[in-house]
Amino acid sequence: MEETEWNDMVENYPRNTQMVKFLTLIDLRENGKRFKDLAKGLSEMKITTHTLCMMRRRKQVISSIPDDILDSVPTDEILDNISTQIGKMVFQLGIELGLSIADLENIDKCNCDLTAQSKEVLFTWRRDRLVRPTIRVLEQALVNSRKGARCLEEVVNNVDPKTLRAVETVTDRIRDNADRMIQNIQISQILDHMMTHLVISVDDRCEIEHYPRQDDQNKALLDIVIKRREPAYSVFVDGLRNYGYEDIANDLKCDTQDISPITALVSAENEGLSDWNVPLYKVRLQKNYLKIITDIQHDSIVDHLITSDVVSVDDGKKIESGKTPQEKNRNLMNILLHKDERGFNEFLKALRKDSIYADLADQIEKTEVTRTDMANLHKCLK
Known part of the structure; x- marks a missing residue:
């Protein structure tokens, strides 16, 4: 390697010695160097060559993970959980998973946090479908990169293979x-x-x-x-x-019943789910979203909300910026769904001022909120 190339690498990665080492090895490979050349260089630097022996011995994984899970593609949750445990081995893992040098350099430049880098490596690998990105491939790569497979075994311990197959479908x-x-x-x-x-x-x-x-x-x-x-x-x-x-x-269309369990339709109030961070009034409002944006004329309602200090004059202008009545109502709902319960109550009052909308106000107020409703919206807010 030319001295200028070395200086460029050190300058480009001042805080990432792992990347400098990694690119140095890539340069050696691309210039036709062999293990004996690397061993000679290490010996001259009085660095043990034992690591080279380890590199030449590829350990075939004897997995404790069931085959039906090993042969599945990992979900987002699995990759998210693994990414927190990879640490400094992220670029070694990326190479084992088949990512290009350009991909790894780009990931390094865009993400300073090791967990973010690990996540990007894993998701980039899964997006590349040239080789089916299975949990088996990931496990072998973790072992080859000397991270080991225990972290993966723990993450997939309670995973249902039916769920994995359904998600993949x-x-x-x-x-x-x-x-x-x-x-x-x-x-x-x-x-x-x-x-x-x-x-x-x-x-x-x-x-x-x-x-x-x-x-x-x-x-x-x-x-x-x-x-x-x-x-x-x-x-x-x-x-x-x-x-x-x-x-x-x-x-x-496909049979997705195995993707997630169906939660019983139990009243949220009776189950104590009102303690979740999804207020019941917001669920009631959103469950009537389509009817609200389709049925109401917003003008007098917005006037009431401005008078009640629920929305500002500027909010009113945002609402009016919609090109159609439905777009204006969508803008109104966007604002209301970010308001507190007083905003919800004032909206119901505004509806009841017009007898045409009294039934709609009652329908919204009495809308049943089930355990499933709470779970679904809670999932959106994570």
């Missing part, structure tokens, strides 16, 4: 149809449907719609559906079917 269905959905669907009404069924939050919707381009919005929605799994997936498929994309819905 959902992910594959979405990936197989991703281009069609990204390019061809309009998601505004689908988001209304998903809001009403509590599988996305108002913040999710804002995050999706902050992208100016439709294809980027669609990508963001698909990412959420993949991450949330059930019931988000089934609600999304139903939304496609309801709003003109039946052919795509049919291609996505």
Whole structure:
């Protein structure tokens, strides 16, 4: 290696000696150097060559993890949990998983935190489907990088293989149809449907719609559906079917009953779930999302909310910025779902001022909140 190349590496990675060592070894390999050349250099520096012996001996894992789990693709949760335990071995693991040097350098530059780097390495590996990214492959890579497999064994100890298979099915269905959905669907009404069924939050919707381009919005929605799994997936498929994309819905349809357990429909108040960080009034409001944005004329309601100091004049302008009555009502709901319970109560008062909306106010106030409702919305807020 030329001295200038060495100086460039040291300058580019002043706080990452692991990366400097790693790139040095890559340079040796690319310049045709062999183990004996490396051994000679280590000996001249009075550094033991025992590590080279370890590198040449690849240890085949004798796993305690069941085969049906080993042959599955790891979920986000598994990768998230593993990423906190990799530490300084992150780039060795990346090489064992087959990431390119460019990928690893980019990950190093974009993330200073070791856990963030580990997570990016793992998720980059899983996205590359040239080799099926199974838990078996990950386990072998952990052993080869001298991290060991114990951390993985602990993470997957209580994982249900049926859940892993179902998640993989959902992910594959979405990936197989991703281009069609990204390019061809309009998601505004689908988001209304998903809001009403509590599988996305108002913040999710804002995050999706902050992208100016439709294809980027669609990508963001698909990412959420993949991450949330059930019931988000089934609600999304139903939304496609309801709003003109039946052919795509049919291609996505699959048996997802094993993805997550169905929670009994028990009153949240009776189960003590009102202590969760999802206020009941917000659940009631969001469960009526579609009816509210479809049925109400917002003008007098907004006037009441401004008079009651629930929303500001600037909020009123944001509401009015919508191009259609439904868009204006969506803006109103976006604001209300960020307000406290007084805002909810004043909204009901505003509805009851007009006899046309009195029944709607009663319906919202008496909306049953189940254990499942709380669990679904709580999942969105994690």
